[in-house]
Amino acid sequence: MSGPNFSNPVVRWIDHRLPVFTFMHHEMHEYPTPKNLNYWWNFGSLAGITLVIMIVTGIVLAMHYTPHVDYAFQSVERIMRDVNYGWLIRYVHANGASFFFIVVYIHIFRGLYYGSYKAPRELLWILGVVILLLMMATAFMGYVLPWGQMSFWGATVITNLFSVIPIVGDWIVTLLWGGFSVDNPTLNRFFSLHFLLPFVIVGVVVLHIVALHRFGSNNPLGIDVRGKQDSIPFHPYYTIKDMFGLGVFLTILAAVVFFLPNAMGHADNYIPANPLVTPAHIVPEWYFLPFYAILRAIPDKLMGVLAMFASIGVLFILPWLDRSPVRSGTFRPLFKIFFWLLLADCVMLGYLGGKPPEGIYVILSRLGTLYYFLHFLVLLPGLSIFETPKPLPRSISQPVLGSGSGSVAAAKEDS
Amino acid sequence: MRARGLITAAAAIIAVGLATSPVQASGDGIEIPSQDWSFSGVFGTFDRGELQRGYQVYKEVCSGCHSLNYIAFRNLTDLGFNELEVKAIAAGYEVQDGPNRDGEMFNRPGLPADRIPAPFPNENAARAGNGGALPPDLSLMVDARPDGANYLYALLTGYADAPSGMTVAEGMNYNTYFPGHQVAMPPPLWDDGVEYADGTKATAAQQARDITAFLAWTTEPNMEARKEMGVMAILFLLVMTGLLYWSKRKIWADVH
Numbered sequence: 001m002s003g004p005n006f007s008n009p010v011v012r013w014i015d016h017r018l019p020v021f022t023f024m025h026h027e028m029h030e031y032p033t034p035k036n037l038n039y040w041w042n043f044g045s046l047a048g049i050t051l052v053i054m055i056v057t058g059i060v061l062a063m064h065y066t067p068h069v070d071y072a073f074q075s076v077e078r079i080m081r082d083v084n085y086g087w088l089i090r091y092v093h094a095n096g097a098s099f100f101f102i103v104v105y106i107h108i109f110r111g112l113y114y115g116s117y118k119a120p121r122e123l124l125w126i127l128g129v130v131i132l133l134l135m136m137a138t139a140f141m142g143y144v145l146p147w148g149q150m151s152f153w154g155a156t157v158i159t160n161l162f163s164v165i166p167i168v169g170d171w172i173v174t175l176l177w178g179g180f181s182v183d184n185p186t187l188n189r190f191f192s193l194h195f196l197l198p199f200v201i202v203g204v205v206v207l208h209i210v211a212l213h214r215f216g217s218n219n220p221l222g223i224d225v226r227g228k229q230d231s232i233p234f235h236p237y238y239t240i241k242d243m244f245g246l247g248v249f250l251t252i253l254a255a256v257v258f259f260l261p262n263a264m265g266h267a268d269n270y271i272p273a274n275p276l277v278t279p280a281h282i283v284p285e286w287y288f289l290p291f292y293a294i295l296r297a298i299p300d301k302l303m304g305v306l307a308m309f310a311s312i313g314v315l316f317i318l319p320w321l322d323r324s325p326v327r328s329g330t331f332r333p334l335f336k337i338f339f340w341l342l343l344a345d346c347v348m349l350g351y352l353g354g355k356p357p358e359g360i361y362v363i364l365s366r367l368g369t370l371y372y373f374l375h376f377l378v379l380l381p382g383l384s385i386f387e388t389p390k391p392l393p394r395s396i397s398q399p400v401l402g403s404g405s406g407s408v409a410a411a412k413e414d415s
Numbered sequence: 416m417r418a419r420g421l422i423t424a425a426a427a428i429i430a431v432g433l434a435t436s437p438v439q440a441s442g443d444g445i446e447i448p449s450q451d452w453s454f455s456g457v458f459g460t461f462d463r464g465e466l467q468r469g470y471q472v473y474k475e476v477c478s479g480c481h482s483l484n485y486i487a488f489r490n491l492t493d494l495g496f497n498e499l500e501v502k503a504i505a506a507g508y509e510v511q512d513g514p515n516r517d518g519e520m521f522n523r524p525g526l527p528a529d530r531i532p533a534p535f536p537n538e539n540a541a542r543a544g545n546g547g548a549l550p551p552d553l554s555l556m557v558d559a560r561p562d563g564a565n566y567l568y569a570l571l572t573g574y575a576d577a578p579s580g581m582t583v584a585e586g587m588n589y590n591t592y593f594p595g596h597q598v599a600m601p602p603p604l605w606d607d608g609v610e611y612a613d614g615t616k617a618t619a620a621q622q623a624r625d626i627t628a629f630l631a632w633t634t635e636p637n638m639e640a641r642k643e644m645g646v647m648a649i650l651f652l653l654v655m656t657g658l659l660y661w662s663k664r665k666i667w668a669d670v671h
Binding site for chain 1: 457485490551554555558559560561563594634635636637640641642644645646648649652653655656659660662663666667670
C-alpha cells in the first residue's frame with residue numbers, strides 16, 4: 001500500500017501537483033482501523049454528519065431570518081408558514097441540535113468507558129472538550145434567535161451569570177448585551193456569533209480528526225494495534241458500518257421531526273419575547289439541565305458558576321486524573337461500576353435541572369454535584385492505585401478469532 | 416445483538432431526553448383532561464367541517480377581542496373553502512391600505528392576500544377595551560401552551576362558580592383550568608351562541624371543540640403535509656437502512 005494508482009489521467013495530473021487524491025486515499029480509504037470496533041464507535045462520524053446537517057439547514061434558515069427584536073419572531077413564523085418547506089428545515093435544525101447533543105454525549109461516554117482519553121490520545125480528547133464547549137455556546141445563542149419568551153429569559157439568566165466574575169463581570173455582561181439589558185444589539189451579536197461558531201467547530205473538528213489519525217482509533221479492548229492482522233481498511237468496512245448507523249439515526253431523527261417536532265422544545269417559546277412578563281419557570285434546553293442543576297446546587301452564586309464551568313473544566317485534565325495504564329473499562333471491574341454510577345448521576349442531575357429549586361430537589365442536586373466531582377477528583381485517581389485490572393488479551397486478533405465476539409476468554413486460554 | 420442493544424440504548428436516551436425536557440409547568444399542577452382529536456397521532460388529519468365551524472366561532476365570538484395575525488384570507492382555502500368563497504370572505508372585511516398618492520390612508524375591501532384584520536389597532540387600545548387585560552393573539556395558541564389543544568378545550572369549558580372561601584378579584588372570572596384560577600376573559604361560549612351553517616347543534620362544548628381544532632390549524636397549517644411526508648420519509652429510511660444493514664453484513668462477512 002505505497003501510493004494509490006489512479007487510472008484516470010486527469011486525477012493523476014492533478015494529484016501529481018496537488019496530492020488531494022492521495023491524501024483522501026490514505027485517510028479515508030486505506031486508513032487502518034482496529035477490526036473490533038463496536039457500534040459505539042459510530043457516534044464520531046455521526047456527530048460530524050450532524051454538524052453538516054446543522055450547517056446546511058442553518059444557512060438556509062439564515063436566508064429567511066431577520067435578526068431584529070421586532071421581526072425575529074415573525075420571520076420564524078414566516079419560515080414555518082410561507083417559505084417552501086421552511087417548517088421542515090426549521091424542525092430539522094431545532095431538533096437536530098438536540099440530536100447533536102445526544103450523539104456527542106454518547107460519543108463522550110464511550111470515550112470515558114473505553115479510556116479513549118489516555119496516552120497517546122490526550123490532545124484528541126482535549127480538542128473534543130473544546131468542541132463540546134463551542135457547541136454549548138452555539139446552541140445557547142441559537143435558542144435565543146426565535147426571540148420567544150424562553151429565548152429572551154434564558155438569555156437574560158445565562159448572560160447574567162457572567163456578572164459574578166469579580167471586577168470585570170459587569171463589563172463582560174455589558175459587552176455580551178451590547179447595552180444595559182438583553183435587547184436588539186444582543187440579538188444581533190448572537191446571530192452573528194451563532195453563524196460564525198459552527199465554522200470554528202469545523203476547524204476544531206479537523207484538528208480532532210488529524211489528532212485521531214495520528215494513532216488511529218482506540219478500540220473496545222483498549223490495547224494497541226500490533227500489526228496488519230489487527231486492523232482493516234476504513235473503506236469499505238467502516239464506511240458501510242457508519243452508513244448503516246446513519247440510516248438508524250436518520251430514521252429516529254425523522255420520527256421526531258415529523259411526528260413530535262415540538263416535544264423537546266418549550267411552549268413558552270411560541271410566545272413572543274416580552275421583557276415585562278417573566279415566565280413561571282425559566283428552564284434551559286434539556287441538554288444543559290445537568291449543568292443547570294450543578295449551578296443551582298450551590299447556594300453561593302459565584303461558586304455555583306465556578307462549579308458549573310469546573311464540571312466541564314475537569315474533563316480537560318481527565319487524562320492526568322485517571323492514571324491507570326489499562327484503557328478499556330472492560331478490564332477494570334471497579335471502574336466499570338463507577339462509570340455506570342457517573343452516568344446515572346448525570347442523568348439524575350439532568351432530571352433535577354428541570355425541577356424547581358426547592359425541597360428534596362436541592363438536596364439531591366447537591367449530592368449529585370458532590371458525587372460528580374468526587375468521581376473525577378477522588379475515585380478515578382484512587383482507582384488508578386488500588387484497582388487490580390483483569391489480564392489483558394495479547395492482541396486484538398486473538399480474541400476476535402477465538403470467540404468472534406471480542407471476549408477475553410480466548411486470550412485467557414492462551415495465557 | 417449489539418445493534419439491537421444500541422438501538423435500545425439510543426431509544427432510552429431519547430426517552431430520557433423527552434422526559435427531562437422542559438418540565439411542562441401546567442400551572443399549579445391542575446390535571447387537564449385529554450380529549451380525542453382528529454388531528455392527533457401519526458395519521459391524524461384535520462376535520463374540514465370542524466375547522467369551518469371553528470372559523471365561524473372565531474369570526475363571530477373570539478375576533479371581537481383576539482387577533483389572528485399570522486393567518487391571511489388565502490390560508491382559508493385549507494379549510495375547504497374554494498377561491499371564490501375566500502374572495503367573498505375577504506371582501507366582507509374592511510382593510511386599511513395606503514398611503515395613496517395624496518399621502519392619505521384609505522379603507523378598501525379585503526383581498527385574499529390580506530391578513531385577517533386585528534380587532535384593535537395596538538396593545539393600548541386592546542387593553543383599554545378589555546379592562547386593562549390584553550387578549551393574546553390566537554395564531555399560535557396550541558403550541559404556546561403545554562398540552563395546548565386539551566388545555567384550550569378545558570379552559571373554554573372550565574368556567575365555574577368559585578369555591579366558597581375564594582374571592583375572585585374585580586373584573587376576573589373563576590376558571591377551573593386557568594393557572595391561578597382567575598382569568599380576565601369572561602365565559603365566551605354559550606349554548607346556541609352561534610348558529611352553525613351545517614346544522615350542527617351549537618352547544619358550548621361543541622363550539623369549544625370546533626374553535627380548538629381551528630386554532631390547532633392556525634398554529635400549524637402545514638401539519639398534514641408534515642405527517643404525510645413523515646410517513647413516506649420513515650418508510651424510505653427503513654428500507655434504506657435495511658439495505659445498508661444487509662450490505663454491511665455482506666461486506667463484513669470475511670472479517671469475523
